[in-house]
Amino acid sequence: MKTTTLSTTMLRAAGLMGLFVVVSVGLLVAVNSFTQPKIAEVERQVMLNTLNQVMPTRYYNNNLIEDMTWVTAPDALGTTQPMPIYRARLDGEPAGLVIETIAPDGYSGNIHLLMGVFADGRIAGVRVLSHRETPGLGDKIELRKDNWILSFNGRQLTKDNAHTWAVKRDRGDFEQFTGATITPRAVINAVKHTLDYVNLQGVRLYE
Amino acid sequence: MSSLWQQKWQDYQDIAQKGLWNNNQALVALLGLCPLLAVTNNTVNGLGLGLATMAVLLTSNILVSLIRDHVPSEIRIPVFIAIIACAVTVIDMLMHAYFYTLHGILGIFIPLIVTNCAILARAEAFASKNPVDKSIVDALFIGIGFTLVLIVLGALRELIGNGTLFDQAWLLFGDVAQNWTIHLPDSYNPVMLAILPPGAFIALGLLIALKNLVDQKVKKTTLTAIPVEVKPTS
Numbered sequence: 001m002k003t004t005t006l007s008t009t010m011l012r013a014a015g016l017m018g019l020f021v022v023v024s025v026g027l028l029v030a031v032n033s034f035t036q037p038k039i040a041e042v043e044r045q046v047m048l049n050t051l052n053q054v055m056p057t058r059y060y061n062n063n064l065i066e067d068m069t070w071v072t073a074p075d076a077l078g079t080t081q082p083m084p085i086y087r088a089r090l091d092g093e094p095a096g097l098v099i100e101t102i103a104p105d106g107y108s109g110n111i112h113l114l115m116g117v118f119a120d121g122r123i124a125g126v127r128v129l130s131h132r133e134t135p136g137l138g139d140k141i142e143l144r145k146d147n148w149i150l151s152f153n154g155r156q157l158t159k160d161n162a163h164t165w166a167v168k169r170d171r172g173d174f175e176q177f178t179g180a181t182i183t184p185r186a187v188i189n190a191v192k193h194t195l196d197y198v199n200l201q202g203v204r205l206y207e
Numbered sequence: 208m209s210s211l212w213q214q215k216w217q218d219y220q221d222i223a224q225k226g227l228w229n230n231n232q233a234l235v236a237l238l239g240l241c242p243l244l245a246v247t248n249n250t251v252n253g254l255g256l257g258l259a260t261m262a263v264l265l266t267s268n269i270l271v272s273l274i275r276d277h278v279p280s281e282i283r284i285p286v287f288i289a290i291i292a293c294a295v296t297v298i299d300m301l302m303h304a305y306f307y308t309l310h311g312i313l314g315i316f317i318p319l320i321v322t323n324c325a326i327l328a329r330a331e332a333f334a335s336k337n338p339v340d341k342s343i344v345d346a347l348f349i350g351i352g353f354t355l356v357l358i359v360l361g362a363l364r365e366l367i368g369n370g371t372l373f374d375q376a377w378l379l380f381g382d383v384a385q386n387w388t389i390h391l392p393d394s395y396n397p398v399m400l401a402i403l404p405p406g407a408f409i410a411l412g413l414l415i416a417l418k419n420l421v422d423q424k425v426k427k428t429t430l431t432a433i434p435v436e437v438k439p440t441s
């Protein structure tokens with residue numbers, strides 16, 4: 001008799017737990033299904049604004065969002081996934097590129113970056129799309145917290161200046177943040193590798 | 208009928224006082240310190256995390272109170288955790304969709320609300336033993352007490368460490384808040400220590416000390432009052 005009650009209690013408990021899990025998962029799926037499109041829409045809107053921050057509208061006159069292609073370059077872009085490249089053209093001539101790239105070695109996971117590069121290899125601008133760096137320390141890579149990200153503007157990458165692409169602690173040109181050296185280091189490396197890739201590929205990326 | 212309401216009112220006041228002061232989760236129970244210390248380098252961040260925590264607390268207290276008679280005690284903890292994790296994930300997704308930029312700033316600390324012991328503690332110690340109305344009052348005042356500490360700590364650290372107050376308020380309140388930032392005069396030299404992690408510990412320590420000091424003062428005044436009434440009987 002006692003064993004029956006015990007097993008009944010256990011079964012009841014297991015059933016109840018299962019029920020809770022099913023209800024929870026159902027709720028999460030439901031909420032996700034209606035927040036997902038909303039999040040995607042907000043992200044696209046933010047993307048549009050950001051595109052114009054790293055590639056000022058006066059330098060091109062084509063539809064930047066539409067003139068898009070995918071490239072796969074795990075070493076340069078920090079991911080095995082294809083990443084989007086937007087091609088800016090002025091009257092059909094290459095004016096610049098906007099590339100999404102990833103710094104895979106941030107302090108807390110991937111740092112997603114968007115960078116604009118003029119056709120002559122100068123950086124038009126860099127912005128952080130998303131990150132999970134420590135609030136108050138590593139998040140100075142965001143423009144709304146600090147001007148640091150602007151120090152990329154106008155920079156070029158040549159054989160002679162490759163060693164200056166580092167934080168000051170590593171004898172480079174870039175400021176580091178107090179309490180967060182890993183974050184700027186990761187961002188600088190990602191931008192450097194991506195710029196190197198763009199320089200190597202040249203006009204092929206506009207085809 | 209009116210005495211029943213009076214009793215309820217008395218209970219609510221009691222719960223409120225405990226949540227705000229006597230059993231303040233941040234100053235007395237010292238729960239949820241990880242997010243508390245991490246995001247309070249800025250008043251607005253503190254307020255944002257406080258509100259998110261309060262929303263989770265409210266949801267979990269209501270649900271736990273509703274099911275308290277139907278869940279066997281052996282599995283109550285896993286069930287509470289499932290409820291809390293579910294509530295946190297839902298709020299994380301909603302904030303991602305409707306407070307996109309603030310969600311980006313608070314980053315990892317929104318999903319981390321799930322590890323805030325204060326929430327599980329309220330579910331286990333209060334909501335699982337009390338009716339829904341009391342559990343709501345408890346969640347509200349525990350939440351307000353926690354949020355107030357976050358705001359005070361954030362304001363203190365932002366003011367000392369950055370020389371501003373309510374910086375980036377637009378993240379939470381929209382474009383009307385663009386000019387809400389209060390700047391100290393330029394002659395003020397910000398003390399970086401305040402917004403760095405050690406500053407968080409020091410500031411929280413000072414707040415706790417201040418609370419204990421107030422409690423001691425109150426105790427003293429009541430203690431000196433008592434002997435006058437007690438003496439005749441002894």
